Amino acid sequence: MYAPQPRLPAELTDMVIDQLHSSQRALAAAALVCQSWLPRSRVHLFRRVAVTGEFHALLRFLQCTPHVRGYVRHLVLQGRASEDKCAPRLQTTLPPHLLAELLSQLPRLRTLQLHGVAFHEHRPSRLPPYPLHTLDELTLMNVGSAWDTTDDVLSVLGLFSEIKFLHLNSIAQVVGAPPRHPPLAPAHIRVHALKFEDVPSDVYFELMRGTRSRGALRSIEAECADAEDAAALAALLHDAGAALEHLALDLTHEWHFSPGEQRAVQEALRAWHERGLLHVGF
Numbered sequence: 001m002y003a004p005q006p007r008l009p010a011e012l013t014d015m016v017i018d019q020l021h022s023s024q025r026a027l028a029a030a031a032l033v034c035q036s037w038l039p040r041s042r043v044h045l046f047r048r049v050a051v052t053g054e055f056h057a058l059l060r061f062l063q064c065t066p067h068v069r070g071y072v073r074h075l076v077l078q079g080r081a082s083e084d085k086c087a088p089r090l091q092t093t094l095p096p097h098l099l100a101e102l103l104s105q106l107p108r109l110r111t112l113q114l115h116g117v118a119f120h121e122h123r124p125s126r127l128p129p130y131p132l133h134t135l136d137e138l139t140l141m142n143v144g145s146a147w148d149t150t151d152d153v154l155s156v157l158g159l160f161s162e163i164k165f166l167h168l169n170s171i172a173q174v175v176g177a178p179p180r181h182p183p184l185a186p187a188h189i190r191v192h193a194l195k196f197e198d199v200p201s202d203v204y205f206e207l208m209r210g211t212r213s214r215g216a217l218r219s220i221e222a223e224c225a226d227a228e229d230a231a232a233l234a235a236l237l238h239d240a241g242a243a244l245e246h247l248a249l250d251l252t253h254e255w256h257f258s259p260g261e262q263r264a265v266q267e268a269l270r271a272w273h274e275r276g277l278l279h280v281g282f
Helices: 010-018 024-033 035-045 055-064 096-104 149-157 201-209 227-243 259-274
Strands: 048-052 074-078 111-115 133-141 160-169 193-197 219-223 246-250 278-281
Touching: 048 055, 055 096, 074 096, 096 149, 133 149, 149 160, 149 201, 193 201, 201 219, 201 227, 219 227
Parallel strands: 048 074, 074 111, 111 133, 133 160, 160 193, 193 219, 219 246, 246 278
Antiparallel strands: none
């Protein structure tokens, strides 16, 4: 007479597999034990995916493994970055259309980090329409372009409808790049919190004013290096209004201000401090 094999309760096996979350090798082994262990193992195996350089290979993998796509929550795309931010041609290329294709394969993605990539080598006329995505966090660090970095950053931002936290770090303008028309911000995007480090703050402050972020911003952390930064920040704060809850400024370069500019900044700081939302770093 057939006797059914005893089976551990699913809750218990899930707890066991959860304890293996820090070991990719152990998780891979658990996934091979039996079919019922596979879904829980994949939760941890593919929760965070980090790829260096092989972006087309990643796209092919996702296209061939539809059962994996829904497990990916955090994606890190790392280029082989040049130490010289003004030489973006030495960086790994990630065309915006390729990034859009990757995003279309990841319906449950929550955070995206792009490190040390140049967004494309050749200027396309216009990106084809792609579905817009929402993210909890988007980080662009040490990204560059062979052309106009600001336009390329906007091409990436234009792929999203909402970003809870946008972090731009080490984004420099291309030295010797030809002047272009004022870039147009993707008006459809809504950003709730900003952090700018080592970027042309005035450019991105102004760009944010052209988006649905006006009135939605809750937090701003940025450098204020010169009068242009201060003026652009003041305008963005005016748009943010009472919704803004946190403001952190790096005034390390305040010595670049003229006496008149310093007085204007000090008055603005006093007003922001009275609202109880200001933290200043020197």
